[in-house]
Amino acid sequence: MQLYDLELSGNCYKIRLFSALLSIPMEKVTVDLRKGEHRQADFLALNPLGQIPVLVDSEVVLRDSQAILVYLARLYGGEDWLPSEAGAMARVVQWLATAANEIAHGPAAARAHDLFGAALDVEQARAGARRIIGIMDRHLRDREWLELGRPTIADIACFPYVALAHEGHVFLTDYPNVVAWIARIKALPGFVNMPGL
Ligand SMILES: N[C@@H](CCC(=O)N[C@@H](CS)C(=O)NCC(=O)O)C(=O)O
Structure with a gap:
């Protein structure tokens, strides 16, 4: 199995x-976005959208x-995870959609602007980030995990860009339940880090 990947x-x-x-x-295959490797024909044959990650598992x-x-x-x-x-499946999937929408356009977009110079409305992204992180904080008030009382791929999908929100100048001080949830994910056996976390 190959993951077309970039550390950041x-x-x-x-x-x-x-x-x-x-x-x-x-097996990790690095795709260097700064060198434009995601726009080369061999990569576009794997993902015409020109985005990472891509997973290849035989066919x-x-x-x-x-x-x-x-x-x-x-x-x-x-x-266990889905x-x-x-x-139960739909409860997990609603958070996958949240990761691809509100989190992608909120904290992930603000980080892309501040760290990589992405041209976008950063104030709108930060406002969106605060809104979705606030919603998650209220949701997590009486829960340890996003759904089903255990870690699922809902937590994995939402975790990175919420935990990296400070890189887009959105700080988690007002969201104690989100901070506690981040600590729980970091304590999972086998957890690995990434730069910025
Ligand atoms: N919905 C996709 C978004 C993937 C995405 O935005 N990838 C970024 C890197 S984090 C990328 O490849 N950007 C290059 C580009 O869009 O030109 C996912 O969740 O994987």
Whole structure:
């Protein structure tokens, strides 16, 4: 299994973290965005969107960190990380959508602006970040994990860009339940770090 990867990418880190937690062997292939390697024809053949991460598992080629988490969770995680029962699965998936929408356009976008110079409305991104992190903080007031009372891929998908929010100048001081949740994820056996965390 190959992961097309970059160390500073929070989306790639979701996959590095999950594969470390489940001890899934993975060969990493670095795609240097600054050199434009994601726009070269051989990479575009894997993902026409020109984005990392991409997972290649023999004939299976997947883009999007949430989709890759789903694949790995169902292949290696049994019923633990993404259960097959309809209600439980949907509760996890609603947070995968949150990671791809509110978190991507909030804290991840603010970080992309401040760290990599992405051209976007950073105040709008920061406002979006505070809104979704506030919603998560209220949700986590009486919960240890986002859903099902245990770690699932909902937590893995939402974790990186919330925990990296300070790199977009969004600080977690007002969100104690999110801070406690981050500490719980960092204490999971097999946890691996990324720069900035
Ligand atoms: N929805 C995708 C987003 C992936 C994404 O935005 N990747 C960034 C790096 S973190 C990228 O490849 N950016 C290069 C570009 O869009 O040109 C996911 O969750 O994997």
